[in-house]
Amino acid sequence: MPSRISRLSSSRFYFPCILFIIALLLPVWLPPFLLHVAIMIALFAYLGIAWNILCGYTGKLGWGHAAFFGIGAYASTALYMTYRVSPWIGMLLGAVFAAAYGAVCGIFCFRFGLGGHYLVIATIALAEVMRVIFINWDGMGGAWGLLMPVVPDSWYELQFHTTRIPYYYIALAMLLVILYIEIKIVNSKLGYYFVGIRDDEGMAESLGIDTFKYKVIAMVISAALTAFGGTFYAQYVLYISPETVMPVGLSTDILMGVVVGGMGRIAGPIIGAAIIQPIHELTRAYIIAYIGRGGLDYVVAGTIMVLVALLRPRGVIEWIEKVYNKVIGFLPSFATEETT
Amino acid sequence: MSILDVKNVTKRFGGLIALNNVNLHVGKGEILGLIGPNGAGKTTLFNCITGFYRPESGDVIFDGQNITKLTPHDIAMKGVARTFQVVKAFHSMTVLDSVTTGALCRTRNVDEAKRQALKTLEFSGLLKKKDIPARSLTIVDRKRLGLASALATEPKLLLLDEVVAGLNPVEVEEVTKLLRRIRDSGVTLFVVEHVMRLIMSIADRIIVLHHGEKIAEGKPVEVAENKKVIEAYLGERYVA
Numbered sequence: 001m002p003s004r005i006s007r008l009s010s011s012r013f014y015f016p017c018i019l020f021i022i023a024l025l026l027p028v029w030l031p032p033f034l035l036h037v038a039i040m041i042a043l044f045a046y047l048g049i050a051w052n053i054l055c056g057y058t059g060k061l062g063w064g065h066a067a068f069f070g071i072g073a074y075a076s077t078a079l080y081m082t083y084r085v086s087p088w089i090g091m092l093l094g095a096v097f098a099a100a101y102g103a104v105c106g107i108f109c110f111r112f113g114l115g116g117h118y119l120v121i122a123t124i125a126l127a128e129v130m131r132v133i134f135i136n137w138d139g140m141g142g143a144w145g146l147l148m149p150v151v152p153d154s155w156y157e158l159q160f161h162t163t164r165i166p167y168y169y170i171a172l173a174m175l176l177v178i179l180y181i182e183i184k185i186v187n188s189k190l191g192y193y194f195v196g197i198r199d200d201e202g203m204a205e206s207l208g209i210d211t212f213k214y215k216v217i218a219m220v221i222s223a224a225l226t227a228f229g230g231t232f233y234a235q236y237v238l239y240i241s242p243e244t245v246m247p248v249g250l251s252t253d254i255l256m257g258v259v260v261g262g263m264g265r266i267a268g269p270i271i272g273a274a275i276i277q278p279i280h281e282l283t284r285a286y287i288i289a290y291i292g293r294g295g296l297d298y299v300v301a302g303t304i305m306v307l308v309a310l311l312r313p314r315g316v317i318e319w320i321e322k323v324y325n326k327v328i329g330f331l332p333s334f335a336t337e338e339t340t
Numbered sequence: 341m342s343i344l345d346v347k348n349v350t351k352r353f354g355g356l357i358a359l360n361n362v363n364l365h366v367g368k369g370e371i372l373g374l375i376g377p378n379g380a381g382k383t384t385l386f387n388c389i390t391g392f393y394r395p396e397s398g399d400v401i402f403d404g405q406n407i408t409k410l411t412p413h414d415i416a417m418k419g420v421a422r423t424f425q426v427v428k429a430f431h432s433m434t435v436l437d438s439v440t441t442g443a444l445c446r447t448r449n450v451d452e453a454k455r456q457a458l459k460t461l462e463f464s465g466l467l468k469k470k471d472i473p474a475r476s477l478t479i480v481d482r483k484r485l486g487l488a489s490a491l492a493t494e495p496k497l498l499l500l501d502e503v504v505a506g507l508n509p510v511e512v513e514e515v516t517k518l519l520r521r522i523r524d525s526g527v528t529l530f531v532v533e534h535v536m537r538l539i540m541s542i543a544d545r546i547i548v549l550h551h552g553e554k555i556a557e558g559k560p561v562e563v564a565e566n567k568k569v570i571e572a573y574l575g576e577r578y579v580a
Contacts, residue, residue, distance in 0.1 A: 187450065188450060189444050189448055189450060189453075192437065192440060192441045192444055192450070193441065193444070195430065195432060195433060195437075195441075196430055196433075196441045198432070199429070199430035199431050199432055199433065200428045200429065200430060200431070202392070202412075202424070202428055203424070203428035203429065203430060203486075203489075204413075204430075204441075205392075205411070205412035205413050205416070206390065206392075206412055206413075206416055206421065206422050206424070206428075206490070207413075207416060207421075207441060207442045207445060207489060207490070207492075207493055208413050208416035208417045208442075208445030208493055209413055209441075209445070210411070210413045211413070264432075
């Protein structure tokens with residue numbers, strides 16, 4: 001077996017390594033607006049990976065991840081505003097709350113064996129329930145939402161105003177951590193069981209897999225990880241309301257990137273976010289500002305999603321992979337790779 | 341000494357009685373055959389034993405424990421594995437990964453499960469195809485993969501639902517040998533099969549189901565000569 005180091009030096013990893021170095025250096029020469037786009041790519045790649053664990057690997061399509069996102073955002077913001085708890089701690093509590101709500105949703109849906117379209121409808125409904133609760137919850141700012149008090153730049157309070165660069169590095173770090181978690185999960189017993197459940201639940205049961213339990217576990221992991229993204233967003237925008245952190249549109253944004261990139265693939269959400277988010281942000285900033293009407297970004301992103309579904313139903317990653325494998329064939333490899 | 345007892349099991353689907361008061365036992369270490377015309381209730385019986393269906397009445401006792409009301413995965417954990425007549429497979433996984441998934445029910449460690457899976461693949465003659473995705477396998481190999489995955493869970497009792505249907509005579513011979521090897525390794529086999537050549541040559545005992553009722557039981561030769569069985573398969577006028 002090749003060691004870890006030598007596996008990393010195989011030509012397959014050249015491109016990700018180069019990409020990572022570019023990502024590290026990006027803020028040096030990006031203007032503020034493009035830096036914002038880069039942050040959005042990192043955030044939505046992060047959220048996409050969290051979504052992918054439930055939907056790509058376990059094959060249970062959830063359309064309500066905005067609820068987990070919103071719970072994460074509200075938990076840390078409310079804790080900060082009432083008790084001045086650092087968002088870093090609020091983040092963890094948000095994840096716990098989101099995990100709890102994920103468990104409730106999971107038990108509720110999977111106890112009755114929901115899957116496919118019915119699960120989509122149920123998860124939308126459960127997320128909408130959360131949104132309506134927060135609209136009517138005056139202690140949480142109701143429909144007005146919560147406006148964070150602005151404080152000087154601080155890592156402890158996770159606010160930066162002079163430059164957005166720290167936000168970028170935090171988002172990038174979160175993306176790396178979730179990538180690591182994802183790869184760990186995929187190569188563990190959990191990962192095998194998740195894919196088994198996606199491929200055939202009857203077969204999975206016959207091999208001793210408690211499909212109900214593992215589906216709920218997938219939902220809980222996915223929910224908790226999504227909540228971290230919610231806290232980050234709240235700290236980034238410093239204003240949250242049910243309409244900005246819990247709408248169905250947000251759930252759609254999260255899953256759109258993964259569907260375009262490639263479901264059930266490690267790099268899928270990153271590729272998808274890198275395609276969808278720039279389109280979103282650029283159409284929003286230039287075209288919509290010019291014509292003065294909203295919603296065009298969804299028209300463009302939706303069109304891309306339809307095209308991908310028609311031409312590359314397994315996601316753009318399939319096409320990229322093909323080209324990539326051809327390219328790395330020409331590159332020298334320093335690894336002593338065995339084909340096992 | 342019996343490893344599995346099915347006691348007065350009745351299963352209805354609406355007005356249709358799929359299994360009517362079925363009683364049978366499987367002895368430890370034997371190969372028990374289960375035959376019967378289409379729609380006799382063979383697969384339904386398997387589903388009742390493995391927890392996929394819950395019988396309306398009656399009990400299934402495995403290794404002294406009542407497993408009637410357990411879920412399929414609990415029953416699998418207790419040591420009852422099965423294959424499916426309508427072949428199921430983990431389509432996106434490779435052969436090795438599919439079998440590893442089965443082996444993971446006895447361990448947490450993926451590497452250990454992989455080693456176990458490789459052993460099982462070698463045992464069942466699929467080792468050469470270990471890196472092929474299950475979706476690219478032929479039906480025959482998919483059946484064998486189902487068998488290998490089931491074996492990887494280290495069962496005490498293995499229920500096989502038509503593993504050789506559609507195979508050519510040479511392949512039937514191979515599977516026959518494999519089943520004998522499985523039995524010799526200490527696994528009890530309960531086999532549903534339409535291919536009489538196979539069932540007659542390997543079963544120690546055969547049970548015949550017809551319209552959800554057990555109509556005969558005994559050694560292969562006895563069953564083949566049983567009037568009720570001939571009647572069920574060929575019709576009354578063929579009864580000599």
